[in-house]
Amino acid sequence: MPLDQLSSVNPTTEAAPGILTSLKELGRLAVPMIVSRAGLAAMGIADAIMVSRYNPSEFAALSLADGTLGRIVEVFAAFIIGGLVLVPRAYGTGDIPEALRIWRRSLAASIGLGLIGLLIGLLGTNVFRLLGQSAPLAAKAGTLSSVLGLGYVAALLAIGAAIFLEGIRRPVVVAVSVIAANAINIGLNWLLIGGHAGLPALGALGSAISTTIVRFLLAITLLICVLTVRSAKLPPSSQEQPPNDQHSLGLSAAIVQGVMLVLTSSLLIFAGWLGSLPLAVLSAIWTLNAPVMLVALGLADATGVRVASSDGSQTGLSSRSLLILSASAALAIGLLVISLWSLLPNLLAAILTTSASMRQSLAPLIPLAGILLLLDSLSFVVVSSLRALRDIVWPTAIEIATMAALVPVAFWLAFTLSAGVKGLLMAAILSAVCRAALLAWRFAWLTRHQ
Numbered sequence: 515m516p517l518d519q520l521s522s523v524n525p526t527t528e529a530a531p532g533i534l535t536s537l538k539e540l541g542r543l544a545v546p547m548i549v550s551r552a553g554l555a556a557m558g559i560a561d562a563i564m565v566s567r568y569n570p571s572e573f574a575a576l577s578l579a580d581g582t583l584g585r586i587v588e589v590f591a592a593f594i595i596g597g598l599v600l601v602p603r604a605y606g607t608g609d610i611p612e613a614l615r616i617w618r619r620s621l622a623a624s625i626g627l628g629l630i631g632l633l634i635g636l637l638g639t640n641v642f643r644l645l646g647q648s649a650p651l652a653a654k655a656g657t658l659s660s661v662l663g664l665g666y667v668a669a670l671l672a673i674g675a676a677i678f679l680e681g682i683r684r685p686v687v688v689a690v691s692v693i694a695a696n697a698i699n700i701g702l703n704w705l706l707i708g709g710h711a712g713l714p715a716l717g718a719l720g721s722a723i724s725t726t727i728v729r730f731l732l733a734i735t736l737l738i739c740v741l742t743v744r745s746a747k748l749p750p751s752s753q754e755q756p757p758n759d760q761h762s763l764g765l766s767a768a769i770v771q772g773v774m775l776v777l778t779s780s781l782l783i784f785a786g787w788l789g790s791l792p793l794a795v796l797s798a799i800w801t802l803n804a805p806v807m808l809v810a811l812g813l814a815d816a817t818g819v820r821v822a823s824s825d826g827s828q829t830g831l832s833s834r835s836l837l838i839l840s841a842s843a844a845l846a847i848g849l850l851v852i853s854l855w856s857l858l859p860n861l862l863a864a865i866l867t868t869s870a871s872m873r874q875s876l877a878p879l880i881p882l883a884g885i886l887l888l889l890d891s892l893s894f895v896v897v898s899s900l901r902a903l904r905d906i907v908w909p910t911a912i913e914i915a916t917m918a919a920l921v922p923v924a925f926w927l928a929f930t931l932s933a934g935v936k937g938l939l940m941a942a943i944l945s946a947v948c949r950a951a952l953l954a955w956r957f958a959w960l961t962r963h964q
Contacts, residue, residue, distance in 0.1 A: 706723055890950075
């Protein structure tokens with residue numbers, strides 16, 4: 515259906531689907547959303563593998579920059595995404611003009627937050643020195659943070675446009691755009707990291723430059739797609755609903771993501787204290803998990819769209835039934851990953867690095883990475899469903915509390931018990947178990963009457 519016919523769609527007229535129809539609808543939404551998130555992960559994976567194979571020390575600097583200050587953009591993105599969860603709710607009632615208004619409110623926030631992120635990135639070297647990193651590592655990571663910061667505005671604009679398009683059930687255009695962005699990113703990496711076609715070999719700096727360029731191209735593409743959406747003439751601003759819900763949901767998501775950034779970044783800081791090799795090993799584990807993690811996020815976001823749309827239109831399966839379907843899919847994906855990670859640790863380690871010492875340290879930890887992935891995948895699905903139901907306080911409190919407990923446990927295992935990177939992973943797994951269990955309890959209580 516052309517985008518200019520969206521205003522004639524009223525999902526409330528659809529008959530309530532059964533389980534099979536709901537599975538098909540979930541799959542129709544989830545597959546392209548999974549492709550787009552896997553594509554985003556693929557860009558990070560390509561950067562990590564190409565830089566790691568070029569030089570492990572360059573990879574350590576890129577991991578420090580991207581895994582700490584670079585993740586500030588995730589906090590800002592959480593604010594944008596948290597508010598845009600209202601888009602599928604508006605679509606569920608057939609109110610396309612309101613969906614467009616919700617997206618438009620996100621534009622100023624994307625630009626303002628992106629500029630704040632750039633300012634933080636420019637202070638990277640000083641920040642890393644304050645965090646106890648060596649002077650050479652801090653200087654290199656600081657330069658990378660500055661370059662990555664230049665693309666934060668574009669990244670946030672692209673994310674907002676993508677979430678809007680997915681919220682009005684047009685995820686395919688997002689998936690296609692992300693696939694094209696991947697191809698461009700790999701090509702630019704090849705040119706800039708190792709130096710080809712007469713260009714200098716820039717290492718990690720080349721990867722950062724490529725990432726920034728691709729973010730701008732992706733933002734331009736997705737913004738053009740959003741601007742093609744047509745709806746009935748917007749009513750005067752006095753008739754618009756106040757943006758309180760959008761701001762509250764966005765602020766809640768940003769707070770959670772900010773706390774998680776600080777706490778999960780502490781694992782990278784701890785690994786940096788252990789040395790460059792442990793830092794590279796832990797970063798490689800995050801790199802390995804990233805594509806599957808974003809598959810789980812795609813499934814979770816599709817679930818959130820379905821739950822919000824169903825709750826807005828009061829048709830279809832209940833929220834609890836939709837969550838059970840998605841959680842079952844997440845569980846199946848997680849068990850498959852655990853099996854592969856346990857059977858092929860040496861092969862996976864060899865793909866991630868050419869360093870013999872790094873492969874030797876990395877391979878035994880890969881099965882633990884699969885367990886962590888399974889637990890986090892289940893949490894993603896539940897959190898997305900809770901936010902779609904506009905439940906703010908409880909999921910925020912649960913995520914912050916379980917992540918706060920992670921830091922002292924990680925320090926104790928890694929340093930007091932001398933478990934090193936394995937201790938950091940074990941602490942993350944314990945935190946994930948508690949988080950998944952508490953979130954599941956909250957959802958069960960909230961939907962107890964269904």
